[in-house]
Amino acid sequence: MQHDEVIWQVIRHKHCSFMSKISTGIFCRNPYNVTGICNRSSCPLANSRYATIRDHDGVFYLYMKTIERAHKPNDLWERVKLPRNYEKALEVIGKHLMYWPKLLVHKIKQRLTKMTQMRIRMRKLALKTREKIMTTPRKEKKREARREEKAEKAAVLDKTIEKELLARLENGIYDGIYNLPFNKFIETLDTDELQAEDENEEESEVEYVEGNFELEEEDDIEDMGMKNYHISNDEVADDDDEEEEVNAVKVRRRSKSEKDEPGKKLKKKPRIHVEVEHENGAERQKATF
Amino acid sequence: MGGKRKKGESEGMEGDNDSKNNNKKMKQKSEILPSSVKNKEKRSAVHAKLKHQKKVEKRKKLKARDAAEKRALELGEEPAPKQIPRTIENTREADETVCMPDDEELFAGNDADEFSSILKRDRTPKILITTCRFNSTRGPSFISELLSVIPNAHYNKRGTYDLKKIVEYANNKEFTSIIVVHTNRREPDALLIIGLPDGPTAHFKLSSLVLRKDIKNHGNPTSHMPELVLNNFTTRLGHRIGRLIQSLFPQDPNFRGRRVVTFHNQRDFIFFRHHRYVFETKESKQSDSKGKKAKDAKGESIAKEKVVARLQECGPRFTLKLVSLQHGTFDTKGGEYEWVHKPEMDTSRRRFFL
Numbered sequence: 001m002q003h004d005e006v007i008w009q010v011i012r013h014k015h016c017s018f019m020s021k022i023s024t025g026i027f028c029r030n031p032y033n034v035t036g037i038c039n040r041s042s043c044p045l046a047n048s049r050y051a052t053i054r055d056h057d058g059v060f061y062l063y064m065k066t067i068e069r070a071h072k073p074n075d076l077w078e079r080v081k082l083p084r085n086y087e088k089a090l091e092v093i094g095k096h097l098m099y100w101p102k103l104l105v106h107k108i109k110q111r112l113t114k115m116t117q118m119r120i121r122m123r124k125l126a127l128k129t130r131e132k133i134m135t136t137p138r139k140e141k142k143r144e145a146r147r148e149e150k151a152e153k154a155a156v157l158d159k160t161i162e163k164e165l166l167a168r169l170e171n172g173i174y175d176g177i178y179n180l181p182f183n184k185f186i187e188t189l190d191t192d193e194l195q196a197e198d199e200n201e202e203e204s205e206v207e208y209v210e211g212n213f214e215l216e217e218e219d220d221i222e223d224m225g226m227k228n229y230h231i232s233n234d235e236v237a238d239d240d241d242e243e244e245e246v247n248a249v250k251v252r253r254r255s256k257s258e259k260d261e262p263g264k265k266l267k268k269k270p271r272i273h274v275e276v277e278h279e280n281g282a283e284r285q286k287a288t289f
Numbered sequence: 290m291g292g293k294r295k296k297g298e299s300e301g302m303e304g305d306n307d308s309k310n311n312n313k314k315m316k317q318k319s320e321i322l323p324s325s326v327k328n329k330e331k332r333s334a335v336h337a338k339l340k341h342q343k344k345v346e347k348r349k350k351l352k353a354r355d356a357a358e359k360r361a362l363e364l365g366e367e368p369a370p371k372q373i374p375r376t377i378e379n380t381r382e383a384d385e386t387v388c389m390p391d392d393e394e395l396f397a398g399n400d401a402d403e404f405s406s407i408l409k410r411d412r413t414p415k416i417l418i419t420t421c422r423f424n425s426t427r428g429p430s431f432i433s434e435l436l437s438v439i440p441n442a443h444y445n446k447r448g449t450y451d452l453k454k455i456v457e458y459a460n461n462k463e464f465t466s467i468i469v470v471h472t473n474r475r476e477p478d479a480l481l482i483i484g485l486p487d488g489p490t491a492h493f494k495l496s497s498l499v500l501r502k503d504i505k506n507h508g509n510p511t512s513h514m515p516e517l518v519l520n521n522f523t524t525r526l527g528h529r530i531g532r533l534i535q536s537l538f539p540q541d542p543n544f545r546g547r548r549v550v551t552f553h554n555q556r557d558f559i560f561f562r563h564h565r566y567v568f569e570t571k572e573s574k575q576s577d578s579k580g581k582k583a584k585d586a587k588g589e590s591i592a593k594e595k596v597v598a599r600l601q602e603c604g605p606r607f608t609l610k611l612v613s614l615q616h617g618t619f620d621t622k623g624g625e626y627e628w629v630h631k632p633e634m635d636t637s638r639r640r641f642f643l
Binding site: 131 | 422451452453494496497516518520544545549551554557558562564583596597598599600608610619630
């Protein structure tokens with residue numbers, strides 16, 4: 001026996017498990033409610049003639065119930081699938097609810113609009129990529145920090161870098177930039193000594209060398225070794241053998257940078273860390289001379 | 290347990306010292322273990338005594354060794370070989386992918402990999418640096434320093450673009466790599482390096498970041514092309530990571546700039562450092578030779594001169610740890626991972642992957 005008014009009286013004034021009273025108003029949790037508000041006209045229980053729209057995985061259905069099926073809760077609701085197109089869906093609603101109360105039809109159409117918008121929004125959001133928040137166990141974090149600290153100590157970074165740079169210097173990557181392995185340098189001086197002592201002059205050559213040195217010095221002001229050398233050169237400007245020696249070294253250096261290319265590659269290959277710059281450096285040197 | 294160990298030790302000692310004495314000691318020790326004493330004061334006293342004994346023994350051993358060495362030297366004999374301390378590095382678990390220098394397969398693989406075009410100088414590296422979506426405080430300053438370290442790097446604001454879109458964009462603009470600096474709680478905590486167009490994607494954990502201004506006596510880098518030092522990348526995976534890092538930098542360093550960028554791998558941590566350097570002669574008698582001009586004096590000075598490199602740190606300092614290496618560009622869902630760090634790999638502290 002269906003009696004709307006009695007039901008409504010009970011629901012509203014005694015108890016309804018779908019009702020939720022919050023500070024902003026009284027709402028209804030019943031999934032069949034069209035508006036979500038708890039009042040007489042939109043209560044799905046207290047209206048024997050009622051319609052609503054529900055969403056099943058992105059497909060909207062129009063639900064209708066009439067008093068004729070009130071005694072058969074099993075097939076109380078008549079369900080019509082609404083087309084995906086909004087306007088067509090409106091048409092279908094209009095056709096099915098032709099003689100229904102105008103207010104209810106209006107509310108259903110409003111609900112359709114709202115749900116379509118929601119569906120669009122949901123799909124858009126689903127396409128968006130989101131950052132996923134990962135956890136890092138505190139234990140692991142601490143352990144890694146500890147190990148990192150120890151690894152840094154074991155690495156002795158400054159020492160290893162210095163060693164590496166010296167190895168590169170020895171391999172002749174910096175040929176033409178530094179005249180630093182003084183040992184070889186001075187060996188050549190010693191061999192040239194006797195010849196050099198006899199000869200004089202060649203001022204023009206001297207000037208060329210000095211100019212070149214200054215060019216090199218432009219960007220490395222701190223390079224003490226070079227500077228010292230330069231100064232010494234200045235002071236003994238009239239000392240012939242010194243100049244002679246410089247020339248000799250110059251020549252030696254040039255020849256080295258030229259012939260280095262193939263040999264270096266062979267030398268480099270067995271090393272474990274990869275250094276590709278080398279041959280290029282030699283080329284560059286050639287270009288600058 | 291402790292008692293047992295002591296036993297073993299003293300047995301080892303028997304060789305050089307008189308065995309009777311040791312045996313006595315051993316018996317004593319086994320009689321009073323500190324843990325068996327219930328009174329706390331007594332127990333600590335026993336413990337202290339034991340400790341002291343151990344110390345004395347150790348010192349004795351050391352002294353004996355030194356004396357033996359000295360004696361050997363005097364007699365002109367071969368001294369006993371120096372003991373090498375066992376470190377984690379030299380007791381590392383054997384890894385079959387550690388590359389030997391004559392690994393033909395590796396070199397063939399290197400020629401065919403994604404970076405070879407850059408490393409052979411067919412393409413010049415051009416780097417796009419961007420961030421995660423939210424970026425603040427230390428992030429931008431870190432990026433500005435990265436820009437000064439890596440030549441030909443460009444910073445683009447992330448905006449709300451997807452990383453895949455950015456990859457596409459960078460491909461069109463002919464970038465060779467993308468670096469994404471990920472920030473968490475206002476602190477850069479991860480680095481994503483993507484090789485382009487089809488290079489791998491490496492995800493690093495970034496830690497202990499120190500910016501330039503926080504480094505004492507830091508220098509300011511010049512705009513010369515830096516040289517690169519890649520240390521200790523031994524395994525296959527290590528080589529690959531090394532090449533990935535190498536492809537970020539131009540392959541024609543300007544040695545006159547005296548800038549060196551180091552990626553040093555130690556126990557799977559990759560330490561990044563950026564230095565200026567200078568070669569100097571230590572203990573140089575330059576002034577001497579300069580003043581005198583005498584050839585003999587010069588000859589003497591040769592022997593004592595030693596070239597050393599001096600370093601001045603500039604630019605940021607940070608540590609990377611590889612989390613994952615992905616084949617192809619960034620794709621978290623469909624991507625194929627070459628290597629992922631998993632917690633079950635952490636079962637031994639002597640197993641390293643790079």
